[in-house]
Amino acid sequence: xxxxxxxxxxxxxxxxxxxxxxxxxxxxxxxxxxxxxxxxxxxxxxxxxxxxxxxxxxxxxxxxxxxxxxxxxxxxxxxxxxxxxxxxxxxxxxxxxxxxxxxxxxxxxxxxxxx
Amino acid sequence: xxxxxxxxxxxxxxxxxxxxxxxxxxxxxxxxxxxxxxxxxxxxxxxxxxxxxxxxxxxxxxxxxxxxxxxxxxxxxxxxxxxxxxxxxxxxxxxxxxxxxxxxxxxxxxxxxxxxxx
Numbered sequence: 578x579x580x581x582x583x584x585x586x587x588x589x590x591x592x593x594x595x596x597x598x599x600x601x602x603x604x605x606x607x608x609x610x611x612x613x614x615x616x617x618x619x620x621x622x623x624x625x626x627x628x629x630x631x632x633x634x635x636x637x638x639x640x641x642x643x644x645x646x647x648x649x650x651x652x653x654x655x656x657x658x659x660x661x662x663x664x665x666x667x668x669x670x671x672x673x674x675x676x677x678x679x680x681x682x683x684x685x686x687x688x689x690x691x692x
Numbered sequence: 693x694x695x696x697x698x699x700x701x702x703x704x705x706x707x708x709x710x711x712x713x714x715x716x717x718x719x720x721x722x723x724x725x726x727x728x729x730x731x732x733x734x735x736x737x738x739x740x741x742x743x744x745x746x747x748x749x750x751x752x753x754x755x756x757x758x759x760x761x762x763x764x765x766x767x768x769x770x771x772x773x774x775x776x777x778x779x780x781x782x783x784x785x786x787x788x789x790x791x792x793x794x795x796x797x798x799x800x801x802x803x804x805x806x807x808x809x810x
Contacts, residue, residue, distance in 0.1 A: 612798065621696075623801070682735040684734050
């Protein structure tokens with residue numbers, strides 16, 4: 578079974594600053610996807626960014642980027658120029674490409690952006 | 693409506709009640725999921741349906757009974773629940789898994805039903 582660990586239950590960052598959320602995972606698979614999902618307070622969980630394990634280049638989506646270290650099984654999320662709307666729970670997730678639909682989620686990191 | 697919708701958004705029930713949660717997706721997906729979200733715990737996958745067929749049941753107690761009449765609708769029937777079943781229940785949908793050469797099947801989530809069992 579795969580496990581996903583997010584070791585930072587809570588974090589805060591000043592508006593306009595940069596913050597990095599950590600995620601590590603444990604798997605014996607080589608073909609998989611990694612995701613970061615965002616769940617704002619009382620709102621739906623939405624996909625922030627995704628990474629295919631066979632791609633060495635780190636994924637980037639506007640202010641969001643990842644640092645994917647496959648050998649270390651690490652998948653951190655960097656948020657640049659933090660905005661108040663970034664306040665949310667952030668979940669790291671793993672999907673085994675060989676077995677399809679089953680996602681494995683971490684416990685989440687609650688991020689607060691301080692004005 | 694677009695995306696994934698869930699009703700009701702909030703539900704309070706006694707341990708002897710029977711209730712149902714409803715999920716509907718308007719994305720043309722063929723896979724649907726139920727998750728349980730409890731504080732300080734990872735999201736727990738409960739059930740997976742592909743093309744209306746249940747493909748995963750992660751050791752969920754029988755007091756939770758899923759139903760998928762078609763690819764757009766998913767229900768979770770609840771009866772004789774326990775207080776520890778109180779949680780946020782999330783529904784999600786995605787394209788069906790078509791094997792290792794298929795596209796990335798990101799999951800789209802509904803807003804959830806906040807369930808309180810008294």
